[in-house]
Amino acid sequence: MFGQLRAHIEKRISISDEEFDLFCSMLEVKHLRKKSTFARAGDICRFQAYINIGCMKTYYTDTKMREHVIQIGFEDWWAADLKSFITNQPADFTIEALEDSEIFTLDRIAHEKLMRTLPSFEHFFRLLLQRGYVSLQQRFVGHVSRSAEDRYLTLIKHFPSMEKRIPQHTIASYLGITPEALSRIRKTQIERQRGKNS
Amino acid sequence: MFGQLRAHIEKRISISDEEFDLFCSMLEVKHLRKKSTFARAGDICRFQAYINIGCMKTYYTDTKMREHVIQIGFEDWWAADLKSFITNQPADFTIEALEDSEIFTLDRIAHEKLMRTLPSFEHFFRLLLQRGYVSLQQRFVGHVSRSAEDRYLTLIKHFPSMEKRIPQHTIASYLGITPEALSRIRKTQIERQRGKNS
DNA sequence: CGTCTATTTGAATGTACTCAAAAGCGGTGG
């Protein structure tokens, strides 16, 4: 059950069976149906979730009721509205399952206790945050310095599973463009493919 | 000398004089002239810098040699190319002083030693990263969900010192637009002001 | 099979961009 999670953690820190068991005892296993939400904008996000099976999108709904996908997470990723989780304020984001999913959740109290009692887990979460920060920064840089087409190509190259598992309009939103725009980008891509092969 | 830094740290954790002194002994004090760089794209970013006096911009230069300002940091902020700092790979960003500045730098070895020897500093840096991640995420959300004008107004409301201390074309780059576009936004703003007051 | 949603296509629009030039500003040296 927790094998994937254990490997995930041991990629970064060394832990004993006892430590891992203690950590697992703090988790709750939850099953989410496709389209059901794990956290909702406006509510307080009480949990951090490790995605064991499935995938989830984190999105922001703006004042004009447009959805902006901030993150798409697959197996072995974490998902949460971090600001809400750490400050106990209403969340900005909604986190929704894109497939039937299994997640392990850790609530704020347990998270804080973990930080206090197991230093190696504080280390682990710091490393996790570092990686998250760096990826987010690179995503941001991509947005301001590269074209939508470029970002699309990089995305599907880096995460081929995106195209198979994620609806196109969700990918469009993740790229920061409209579904129509993505459809047109793909069309010109396919035309270019044809051009090369003929 | 380290008063501001101590207050900065004690906002998040409690430390003894001895711990703080040990931390300070790991720092190097550096003075940077306006326009000189603290880290350069292509080089390895060996230091994390606490800005004690002055301000610095972190920017990315894309393939078309356009500059994209990723961050602007004032007193009491940190600056680094985190990816380069933690992985020892060439940096993507250049960090340049926008004013004569005084910074305290911490190199990777010292940082790692600090994490190993003083758990409260690992805690501190985790909290710092959390805050950084949340701000970056909010900045990102702003970019994909709000107009350039909106972002500009929020920025100067939130950081009034920007307008006084930072050249307009740098602010434009930070906002993700061209200097011309920002100039036009400001023009319509001023016209709106006039409209209200007459 | 029919309904609902996702994707594609078309046409008109808009926002910010590029390129070019003028105006403004600040610092330096005569």
Added chain:
DNA sequence: CCACCGCTTTTGAGTACATTCAAATAGACG
């Protein structure tokens, strides 16, 4: 102290990319 130079900001004109709105087509699911 003023004239000049370089850099920043403003303004103008034309353009490009993605948007919006609308409609048609395709696909998925019960």
